[in-house]
Amino acid sequence: xxxxxxxRHRVVMLPFKSEGKDVKVAVKRFGCQSGWKDRYDxxxxxxxxxxxxxxxxxxxxxxGTPVPLAYxxxxxxxxxxxxxxxxxxxxxxxxxxxxxFQIYEEGPDLHRLVELLSGVGAFVREMHDAGFCHRDLGxxxxxxxxxxxxxxxxxxxxxxxxxxxxxSLSLDERARDFDRMILPGVxxxxxxxxxxxxxxxxxxxxxxxxYRARYQxxxxxxxxxxxxxxxxxxxxxxxxxxIWLWDDRSAQAxxxxxxxxxxxxxxxxxxxxxxxxxxxxxxGVWRIFREEQEQAWQRPVELSGRIGMSLEATGIDFGKQxxxxxxxxxxxxxxxxxxxxxxxxxxxxxxxxRELHEAGHEVMLAILQDRRAVKDPEGWREFLGRVMxxxxxxxxxxxxxxxxxxxxxxVHSAREQAVxxxxxxxxxxRYPEVSFTGPACIDFEFHYVVAALDGVPEGVTLxxxxxxxxxxxxxxxxxxxxxxxxxxxxxxxxxxxxxxDRCGDEVIVSEVNWPVEGSGVWSPVNAxxxxxxxxPHHLNVREDLQGAxxxxxxxxxLCSGMVDRVFWWRLVSHGFGLVDERAEGGWRExxxxxxxxxxxxxxxxxxxxxxxxxxxxxxxxxxxxxxxIWMMGWANGRTRTGPLPFRFEEARDALxxxxxxxxxxxxxxxYFSGVSKAKGAGA
Numbered sequence: 001x002x003x004x005x006x007x008r009h010r011v012v013m014l015p016f017k018s019e020g021k022d023v024k025v026a027v028k029r030f031g032c033q034s035g036w037k038d039r040y041d042x043x044x045x046x047x048x049x050x051x052x053x054x055x056x057x058x059x060x061x062x063x064g065t066p067v068p069l070a071y072x073x074x075x076x077x078x079x080x081x082x083x084x085x086x087x088x089x090x091x092x093x094x095x096x097x098x099x100x101f102q103i104y105e106e107g108p109d110l111h112r113l114v115e116l117l118s119g120v121g122a123f124v125r126e127m128h129d130a131g132f133c134h135r136d137l138g139x140x141x142x143x144x145x146x147x148x149x150x151x152x153x154x155x156x157x158x159x160x161x162x163x164x165x166x167x168s169l170s171l172d173e174r175a176r177d178f179d180r181m182i183l184p185g186v187x188x189x190x191x192x193x194x195x196x197x198x199x200x201x202x203x204x205x206x207x208x209x210x211y212r213a214r215y216q217x218x219x220x221x222x223x224x225x226x227x228x229x230x231x232x233x234x235x236x237x238x239x240x241x242x243i244w245l246w247d248d249r250s251a252q253a254x255x256x257x258x259x260x261x262x263x264x265x266x267x268x269x270x271x272x273x274x275x276x277x278x279x280x281x282x283x284g285v286w287r288i289f290r291e292e293q294e295q296a297w298q299r300p301v302e303l304s305g306r307i308g309m310s311l312e313a314t315g316i317d318f319g320k321q322x323x324x325x326x327x328x329x330x331x332x333x334x335x336x337x338x339x340x341x342x343x344x345x346x347x348x349x350x351x352x353x354r355e356l357h358e359a360g361h362e363v364m365l366a367i368l369q370d371r372r373a374v375k376d377p378e379g380w381r382e383f384l385g386r387v388m389x390x391x392x393x394x395x396x397x398x399x400x401x402x403x404x405x406x407x408x409x410x411v412h413s414a415r416e417q418a419v420x421x422x423x424x425x426x427x428x429x430r431y432p433e434v435s436f437t438g439p440a441c442i443d444f445e446f447h448y449v450v451a452a453l454d455g456v457p458e459g460v461t462l463x464x465x466x467x468x469x470x471x472x473x474x475x476x477x478x479x480x481x482x483x484x485x486x487x488x489x490x491x492x493x494x495x496x497x498x499x500x501d502r503c504g505d506e507v508i509v510s511e512v513n514w515p516v517e518g519s520g521v522w523s524p525v526n527a528x529x530x531x532x533x534x535x536p537h538h539l540n541v542r543e544d545l546q547g548a549x550x551x552x553x554x555x556x557x558l559c560s561g562m563v564d565r566v567f568w569w570r571l572v573s574h575g576f577g578l579v580d581e582r583a584e585g586g587w588r589e590x591x592x593x594x595x596x597x598x599x600x601x602x603x604x605x606x607x608x609x610x611x612x613x614x615x616x617x618x619x620x621x622x623x624x625x626x627x628x629i630w631m632m633g634w635a636n637g638r639t640r641t642g643p644l645p646f647r648f649e650e651a652r653d654a655l656x657x658x659x660x661x662x663x664x665x666x667x668x669x670x671y672f673s674g675v676s677k678a679k680g681a682g683a
Contacts, residue, residue, distance in 0.1 A: 121194030185258030286424035435463030522575030547592025649674025
């Protein structure tokens with residue numbers, strides 16, 4: 001006999017012959033139990049009998065479970081001496097627990113996890129609709145087979161002896177069956193959504209939380225309730241904070257934990273370290289901020305080399321991306337290296353970096369960590385060293401770490417980030433021509449930027465302050481968050497850079513975009529999960545507004561003098577790029593690509609001179625290219641009509657198409673050529 005599992009209950013597989021065919025039979029022997037449980041089983045049926053009855057019901061309802069063959073009980077003097085349950089053994093099965101481990105450890109693919117959760121959720125719903133409440137539905141008791149395409153099918157459940165048969169299950173009974181599944185909050189919510197095929201009702205979610213909390217308390221008290229029982233041996237689940245998943249569609253780490261879970265996972269002292277750092281920095285940063293605000297728009301700015309673009313090195317046809325990039329000119333390019341990828345992908349990325357360098361593009365690298373990088377600092381050090389070896393002489397700027405103020409990216413504190421930055425002590429000496437930047441925080445959470453800079457290891461000085469300054473949650477870049485629009489945010493970022501002795505004064509926005517409506521889970525704000533019954537996020541914008549906001553972001557950040565370089569993330573992406581690689585009929589240029597192409601053609605090497613409009617919400621910026629004066633204008637969220645405070649020879653729209661003499665300013669920028677200093681009312 002082949003032993004399948006040992007413990008209080010023993011399961012073996014025995015080969016039999018039936019009608020000339022080989023049949024494998026799983027035999028489960030239930031262990032001895034206390035006298036009061038024997039008396040209980042005399043009234044209600046033994047575990048073997050209950051397993052048989054449940055399996056029979058599920059098979060009658062076409063719900064997956066091994067086909068029941070028989071059960072046997074032997075009683076003596078009112079005690080249950082032996083008890084067996086026999087069922088057909090299924091080859092080639094794998095359990096939910098093992099599949100989760102493989103996803104967590106070997107390939108942190110979010111969408112494989114969603115596919116698995118979808119299958120499990122649908123299966124549990126079928127089981128409940130058949131009138132069976134399992135009451136022991138842990139990850140180890142859900143089995144399935146892998147499909148040839150890498151998916152799963154033939155879902156089954158085992159260990160049915162604790163279950164209850166009903167004509168129909170109540171909402172409470174359904175909720176109870178999710179108490180033993182070991183899943184972080186977001187995957188659990190996805191599973192429950194797939195179970196209901198709609199948003200779970202608040203009452204159901206409340207019941208699930210109640211039963212899960214009750215079971216967790218019971219599990220923690222197990223060793224006190226059963227002090228002499230041997231603990232079960234098995235591979236431990238990773239801590240919730242150590243589970244890291246990658247969403248290749250939106251090109252970001254996936255959210256795994258609910259807010260309450262994230263708060264519990266943060267290390268103690270994290271908040272106080274942020275408070276202390278900002279208490280020291282507050283007055284100094286605020287003084288510099290006010291000085292910078294007074295200097296905004298007051299200095300000429302040469303745009304050449306400041307407008308950057310990002311490419312995807314491994315997941316999208318790089319040759320096609322190169323072709324699109326060349327039409328934009330020799331602008332700076334940002335390329336990612338990801339720790340979770342394998343060595344072959346790193347080498348492929350390095351080859352593309354060499355192509356860009358040889359084509360005359362200045363290349364900046366963004367090096368992305370995962371949770372494994374924090375848990376294995378030596379492996380992270382080797383990864384950094386390998387990346388720098390592969391790109392030696394090809395890059396000028398390297399951003400180390402990514403969105404470190406977001407737990408989903410694997411860094412839980414400034415102290416953990418300091419561990420990831422420690423290898424720079426050696427790398428800065430080995431590659432003195434490279435500017436290493438950071439701390440690479442994201443969004444308008446500048447209090448964490450201060451704390452992250454405060455935690456930069458001794459001996460390390462970042463060449464510039466690089467940041468992922470998204471403002472898409474406010475809509476247009478000119479819209480305010482409290483008292484801060486994009487301009488004020490950039491000024492404050494510059495003030496932090498000037499105040500800190502851990503970085504240079506230069507400021508780089510290394511990532512920004514607006515997600516596009518209609519792009520489903522490829523949109524960063526729709527990810528991680530967008531079922532058909534869920535409304536897409538309101539932050540997705542029209543394609544023309546994406547292009548308009550991009551250009552306005554570029555010129556506000558750069559021409560104000562507050563930011564030295566801005567990189568758009570990224571050139572090609574169905575969810576947020578200027579080109580849609582998933583469009584029907586092949587790659588399709590969105591209007592934003594044409595807008596940027598025209599902007600770079602006429603103003604890519606221009607010098608910004610001044611901002612001439614004080615009218616609320618109206619922007620008129622003057623540029624010079626050679627001997628020619630250009631004006632760029634728009635109105636935020638409204639239409640501006642009437643005379644303009646300058647004369648011009650020709651007006652063109654954001655795509656370069658000619659306009660008439662009567663020009664309205666609205667969200668999409670308008671360009672005026674042949675501008676003269678004299679004031680007038682048009683051409």
